[in-house]
Amino acid sequence: KNEVEQSPQNLTAQEGEFITINCSYSVGISALHWLQQHPGGGIVSLFMLSSGKKKHGRLIATINIQEKHSSLHITASHPRDSAVYICAAPTRGGDKLTFGTGTRLAVRP
Amino acid sequence: DGGITQSPKYLFRKEGQNVTLSCEQNLNHDAMYWYRQDPGQGLRLIYYSQIVNDFQKGDIAEGYSVSREKKESFPLTVTSAQKNPTAFYLCASRHRRGTNYGYTFGSGTRLTVV
Numbered sequence: 419k420n421e422v423e424q425s426p427q428n429l430t431a432q433e434g435e436f437i438t439i440n441c442s443y444s445v446g447i448s449a450l451h452w453l454q455q456h457p458g459g460g461i462v463s464l465f466m467l468s469s470g471k472k473k474h475g476r477l478i479a480t481i482n483i484q485e486k487h488s489s490l491h492i493t494a495s496h497p498r499d500s501a502v503y504i505c506a507a508p509t510r511g512g513d514k515l516t517f518g519t520g521t522r523l524a525v526r527p
Numbered sequence: 528d529g530g531i532t533q534s535p536k537y538l539f540r541k542e543g544q545n546v547t548l549s550c551e552q553n554l555n556h557d558a559m560y561w562y563r564q565d566p567g568q569g570l571r572l573i574y575y576s577q578i579v580n581d582f583q584k585g586d587i588a589e590g591y592s593v594s595r596e597k598k599e600s601f602p603l604t605v606t607s608a609q610k611n612p613t614a615f616y617l618c619a620s621r622h623r624r625g626t627n628y629g630y631t632f633g634s635g636t637r638l639t640v641v
Contacts, residue, residue: 422569451630459564459615460634504569506630513577514585515560515619515630517569 421445422507424518431525437492439521441505444486448508452479452490455502455520464490464503495525529554533618533633540605540612540640548603548636550618556631558621559601563587563614564635570617576601605638612640 422443431437441450449468455461465472465479467488472479476495481488492499502520509516531552540546550559558577562570572585576595590609595601601620605612618633 453632458634459637461617461632463630463632466629506570508630513558514572514575515562515570517562517571519567519569 421516422505422518424503424505424521426521427519429521429523431495431523433496433525433527435495435525437495437499437523437525439490439503439505439523441488441490441518442486443488443505443507443516445507445509445516447483450481450488451506451508451515452488453504453506455504457501461504492523497525497527499523500525531618531620531631531633533616533636535636536634538636538638540638542640543607545607546605546612546638548605548616548618548638550601550603550633552599552601552620552631554620554622554631555598556620556622557598559595560619560621560630561585561591561593561601561603562617562619564617565614573603573616612638614638 425440449466451466452464453461467481476493478491502522504520506515506517534549560575561573564570571587574593576582579598592604615637617635619630621630
């Protein structure tokens with residue numbers, strides 16, 4: 419069993435839909451990361467959060483430390499949001515990251 | 528602007544040749560990491576370094592080597608001993624602010640061995 423699990427693995431949406439990607443983790447963490455990987459492979463860090471909620475444009479990330487669960491929401495989705503979204507959790511010491519396998523999102527016009 | 532630079536973006540090598548992937552950061556981060564990504568799998572840790580002149584093996588270090596002679600540089604060599612080197616390689620670095628640990632990621636190098 420992976421220490422960081424994401425769902426769904428694949429997601430197809432119509433432009434404008436509200437999207438939710440979930441991440442559950444079993445490791446103890448100080449903060450959780452949400453990353454975006456585009457088809458070319460480059461990875462961009464979207465959020466690092468240790469509690470509550472963070473918002474950036476149409477992206478919202480929430481985390482519940484007690485339940486060891488985080489969600490990434492995309493409001494008014496657009497085809498340019500099509501990418502792989504990855505959550506990653508550092509170990510308690512913060513020395514290493516454990517990555518989920520990613521959620522592949524395709525937004526159709 | 529500060530960041531991590533990985534080069535090259537795409538790399539092709541013949542089987543049996545060693546190849547070195549570059550990772551440079553100008554963020555003054557102490558820790559640097561190398562990850563490997565294969566289709567359908569999460570990123571896996573190859574090597575990491577928390578300070579200059581020191582590094583530790585990650586989960587899949589066999590067939591790889593690293594050096595950390597300078598704080599800003601952490602090159603990864605894929606040796607001929609690596610049985611399946613074709614993959615996407617990602618470098619990252621980390622700073623430490625209180626109890627929060629922020630990571631910055633490079634844009635990756637896609638290595639194809641033919």
